Amino acid sequence: SAVISQKPSRDICQRGTSLTIQCQVDSQVTMMFWYRQQPGQSLTLIATANQGSEATYESGFVIDKFPISRPNLTFSTLTVSNMSPEDSSIYLCSVEGGRRGVETQYFGPGTRLLVL
Amino acid sequence: KQEVTQIPAALSVPEGENLVLNCSFTDSAIYNLQWFRQDPGKGLTSLLLIQSSQREQTSGRLNASLDKSSGRSTLYIAASQPGDSATYLCAVKAGTASKLTFGTGTRLQVTL
Numbered sequence: 001s002a003v004i005s006q007k008p009s010r011d012i013c014q015r016g017t018s019l020t021i022q023c024q025v026d027s028q029v030t031m032m033f034w035y036r037q038q039p040g041q042s043l044t045l046i047a048t049a050n051q052g053s054e055a056t057y058e059s060g061f062v063i064d065k066f067p068i069s070r071p072n073l074t075f076s077t078l079t080v081s082n083m084s085p086e087d088s089s090i091y092l093c094s095v096e097g098g099r100r101g102v103e104t105q106y107f108g109p110g111t112r113l114l115v116l
Numbered sequence: 117k118q119e120v121t122q123i124p125a126a127l128s129v130p131e132g133e134n135l136v137l138n139c140s141f142t143d144s145a146i147y148n149l150q151w152f153r154q155d156p157g158k159g160l161t162s163l164l165l166i167q168s169s170q171r172e173q174t175s176g177r178l179n180a181s182l183d184k185s186s187g188r189s190t191l192y193i194a195a196s197q198p199g200d201s202a203t204y205l206c207a208v209k210a211g212t213a214s215k216l217t218f219g220t221g222t223r224l225q226v227t228l
Contacts, residue, residue, distance in 0.1 A: 004159075033215070042205060042218040043160075058215070092159055102167065105150060105207070105216055107160040 002027055002097045004108035012114045013083055020079045021111045023093030028073035033094040034066070037110070043092065049076050083115045118143045120208055120219035128225040129196055137191040137222045139206035144184045147212060151180050151191050152205045154221070160205065164191070196226045 003026040013019050023032065034046040046066055047055040055068040069077045080087050093108040119142045129135050139149070148167045152160040164173045164180040166189065172181040179192040189206055203223045207216040 042220050043207075043216075044218075045215045048215070090157075102165060103148075103212070104162050104165050105152075105160075106162065107152075109159040110157075112157065 002095050002106040004093055004095060004106060006093055006108040006111050008111060010112035012116065015084050015115055017083055018079055018081045019113060020077050021091055023076045023108055025074045025095055029095040031096060032076045034078045035092040035094060037090040037092060085115045088113055088115045118208060118210065118217045120206060120217050122206060122219040122222050124222060126223040128227060130227050131196060131198060133196050134194050135196055137204050139189040139219050141187045141208050144187050147209045149182055149189050149206060149208050154203045154205060198226050198228060200224060201226050
């Protein structure tokens with residue numbers, strides 16, 4: 001299994017500002033995933049972050065709005081840029097663990113963001 | 117495009133009841149299916165993982181089944197307890213390097 005921590009756990013921000021969310025994993029992983037969960041909704045994948053390369057973004061998400069860093073195999077950051085109230089969500093970091101064929105997804109506790 | 121639906125959206129049962137949560141997916145070509153639990157304001161906890169070649173998985177009072185051909189999975193919870201109250205999410209994966217597609221979730225309330 002993997003233990004994932006995120007900082008901050010929650011924040012209230014003003015529109016137009018940016019927030020950087022940190023994700024730390026207790027083991028080395030190849031891929032880290034960033035998800036968004038809007039109020040009352042399920043999870044949507046924002047991007048996949050591999051160490052040493054640019055993140056791969058899903059349809060509807062762009063690097064200018066959600067820049068991601070992946071400096072090493074245990075850490076990643078997601079920045080929510082130029083925030084608007086529509087960005088109010090829970091942002092979750094995730095990694096995959098387990099042997100091939102039985103890969104399990106593990107999630108951090110999430111960062112609750114409220115944009116005023 | 118894979119779509120995952122969960123029924124019901126919300127469920128309230130008295131303690132001790134057995135219950136079934138449903139998950140359906142539109143593309144039967146999946147690699148695996150995973151059930152998660154999410155407590156209010158928290159992250160997700162993995163409950164059960166079913167590989168595409170498997171029919172079911174069990175963990176304690178939980179049993180998950182998979183019928184790929186019909187695009188369905190069920191999560192059976194036996195002898196429900198108030199501590200089971202949470203949102204339950206299913207997610208499917210198309211391949212080894214593919215993303216998870218999540219369902220809409222079922223919010224479960226187990227009352228005393």
